[in-house]
Amino acid sequence: MSGTPVDLTRRGEGVLAADRDIAAAPAAVFDAATDWVGQGRWIPLTRLRVVHGDGRSEDSVIEAFTGIGPVGFLDVLEITRFAPPDSVEVLHTGRWVRGPGEFRFASTPDGGTRFGLREWLHLPGGRTGRLAWAVARPLFTFGARRSLAAFARLVEHR
Helix, strand or coil, rough: CCCCCCCCCCCCCEEEEEEEEECCCHHHHHHHCCCCCCHHHHHEEEEEEEEEHHHHHHHHHHHEEEEEEEEEEEEEEEEHHHHHHHHHHEEEEECCCCCEEEEEEEECCCCCEEEEEECCCCCCCHHHHHHHHHHHHHHHHHHHHHHHHHHHHHHHHH
């Protein structure tokens, strides 16, 4: 990490995006997606907990630990906008995952929901970090799509 302060609210260059159509109403998808502790059921190797606030309002803080046992990394998220059933915006402020992100929920013509996930991460390590992201991004995108597919199965079978 460089010693130069970074404006984390600004979109970073490490873009992660995934979308999934889900056969459930936007309000139901929104409620399930913002069950932060429950996200561990559809995001592999990840445990989440609300550490400040109620997890359903701005300024709430969530910690997400991804790893096996004690080996992994902590993602700290602050909710910056909570607008049911349309969107949630967060700011990642952890050591490794930093920058804005969002969930968007849009009605589809068949009464379902298009769930969109976007992250604009600030990449550490300068040129090396950008190169590493170019290699890693397809894997992270694949993982995000698989997680959204698992989420869709959970919501559609409630």
